[in-house]
Amino acid sequence: MSGLREAFDEIVADVPVYGDLDRAIEQADQERRRRYGAIAGLAAAAAVMVVVLGTFAVTRDKDGAPQPAGPSPTGTRADGTSETTAPADLPANGRLVRAEDLFAPVLEPCSLITADFRLAIPGAECTIRAHDVDPAANIGLFEEFPTDTGNDPSSPPPVATLRVATRDEVVGRFPSPYADVDAELGPGPNEITLAHGQEITVVGFDGEERRSIDLSTVLAPAEVGPTGEEILSVEWSPDGTRMALVSRLLTEEGMSSRLWVTNSDGSEPQVVHTATNTEPVLRTPLAYLWSPTWSPDGGSLGFIEEFASLGGTEESQSIRAATLTLSGSGASVPRTLYDYPSATAYDEAEILWSPDGTRVALRVPNQVLELSVEDGRVLDRHPLIAGKLTWLPR
């Protein structure tokens, strides 16, 4: 039996050596000359513009209305207008920080991952990331993973280790009982919830199972492949009486995702949003949901939604951050808070509701925004936070 490496070797056995370095040098030189020429021209034009327009420090919006001079707006709001930075007239929520930084002393010897996805501690044998933290209760749940998991595709997937810690000490550490599990603190003070397959399992900080909720009668059966609709993530409501679940279903037509709300025992499941991509005709449509977040009053949910399509390769079509309001019989139609500026796949998108409920934190490429939940206004901007977003209580 040969390995995947040998199979690859056989495929490339007759591949010639591509590329022409001399031509590349010539191309690079040409590009450099063009760029310098353009920069020189632009600099001259800009100098003239500064002289002529220096006294008219007013810009205009798309309708021609005068706007205060300042940095150019970036991105677009739900209504298609450009986002602007408004004065921070809403109550403050403490600081937005990387959750992992609060617990740094108890994460050793594992390494965090930097913003450009490298090891923060070169040579570390394991990486670590936060699944869930509660700064007020001084408890965090982390997943550590070996840095080198071996490259044999036939070997079983390596097992991650879940670590529970206060800021001073590790209080629980055990191998994850499931592969690719989403883990969440709660609902009880010393409990962890694990979403896997079509089940929700609650374990203690020692990893011992306490109870399990079987959702197989609620979720859709398998249509394609061995598994049916799978639960990808779980998020407890602030009062611990309800769960928000994100599920994914592969069908012959493509992939759709659903956002559910259930009671704490899994009863009364309600689908509050279904993400189905109907755009592509000739390609396989995909719809993703992730990062569910509860408002502090438990009356609303936020999430990230991406539509993409597969045609041998995958292309992202759109990504948005949205919220919906829950009611007794269901939920409102989701309201878009933010459309990502272009159809770029951005797996690191994350949304988190603020403690006072008036705003959300949203990770976008290269920064973190604070948006008003009322209208998506950008209230504040922060440098990129590479890790789990969390609000420190004031």
Next chain:
Amino acid sequence: MDREVELREFVSARGAALSRAAFLLTGDHQSAEDLVQETYVVLVRRWQKTGTVDPEAYVRRILYSRFVDSWRRRRISELPSASPPDRPCGDETSMTADRLTLQGALTRLTARQRAVLVLRFYEDLTEVQAAAALGISPNTVKSQTRVALQRLRELVPDAVASFEGVES
């Protein structure tokens, strides 16, 4: 050492390996040649500007990033069909036929999935190294690897069973 001499030595030593990786990524000779050439242009630009401290890692990052980005930029009409192969894969008996089928199945994966498989199982990189090369998180590498292998199992069960040692 003169920068250009250094550059030529690097390309001479690594050109063949880069070409093979490019072919695994793109699946056809013309696209692989374009990808390698584009990578060289970016490399030269960087080399002229600063000199490269770690050419191996830098070139790998250029090659794989440009591959994933280029797929995202392409028009829908230029993309291959998402439907599975017309002919049943289980009929293939020889190892060569299995390899050809596996090669076809690779084109049914997303760009990122294919890049992850090539980095992990052809370039023998760790998940963290593959993540750095692609500019994605190690967890995404982990999940994409799992999904990619599952997709290969569905498309070419016999070929996958042959290198996994498992009957599908």
